[in-house]
Amino acid sequence: LRISSNISALHNTRWYEYLLRFLLGGAVTVLAGLIAERYGPAVGGLFLAFPAIFPATATLISSHEQKKKAKKGLAGRERGRQLAAADAVGATMGALGLIAFALVLRQLIPDYSALFAIAAATAAWMITSLPIWLARQRFRVRPPVYSSSAPQSADQHTISKAHNRRSH
């Protein structure tokens, strides 16, 4: 399964959708700071891994897909939900990387420069989550699709499209 980018997808996102996530991110950063101020860094630290923008992102993915399908006269509610579910699967693996981020940061930041510790922790996030994602893509068992009307997972849909392109 090929990883690709679609820059034109940025045109589908409205300015207020970016603003919403910008504000949510900022609000949770401030909230984490205030909680740490009030209850100490031990409680405040929990909120550094708060899924702040995930609900907004998943909802936007779903609504964009519904609009895309609606333009073609199709009902895209189910497809939108499947794409949001695929995003959540990816987030599960990203969150495993987040554990590695926190572990590395905790180990390095007392003894090394903050910049080095943060860079190493960010690398640990990527080094942990990416291989887990690749392993899942390589080894997971995909249920066979028997009919065109059967609901497909978001990744299966991408695979089917790639397969069709190769066939033609």
Next chain:
Amino acid sequence: LVVSSFAVLGDVLKPKSFAGLFSAAPSIALASIGLAVSQRGQLYAAREASSMIWGAVAFVLYAAIVSQLLFRRICGVLMGTLLSLGVWLTTSLALWFVMAG
């Protein structure tokens, strides 16, 4: 800005399961740790990172529950992602209380 940058990455990348990795990027942590180091010092940031571990474990559970709710069509996207935040809060506080408290 850090949070928005990761969100934009998630928008343009395909497939969506790969883009999802960036939904759990350490964006809030990068912003908050930077502030904590500059205002309170590195030991304070280390204490925050210690409890962040339990928040991240709760995030794994949260995302796994959301994916199952959506794949199994138990609820809609907005409701599933928002209601499951309760799971994140309960799990992270419980883990922190048991493991560090």
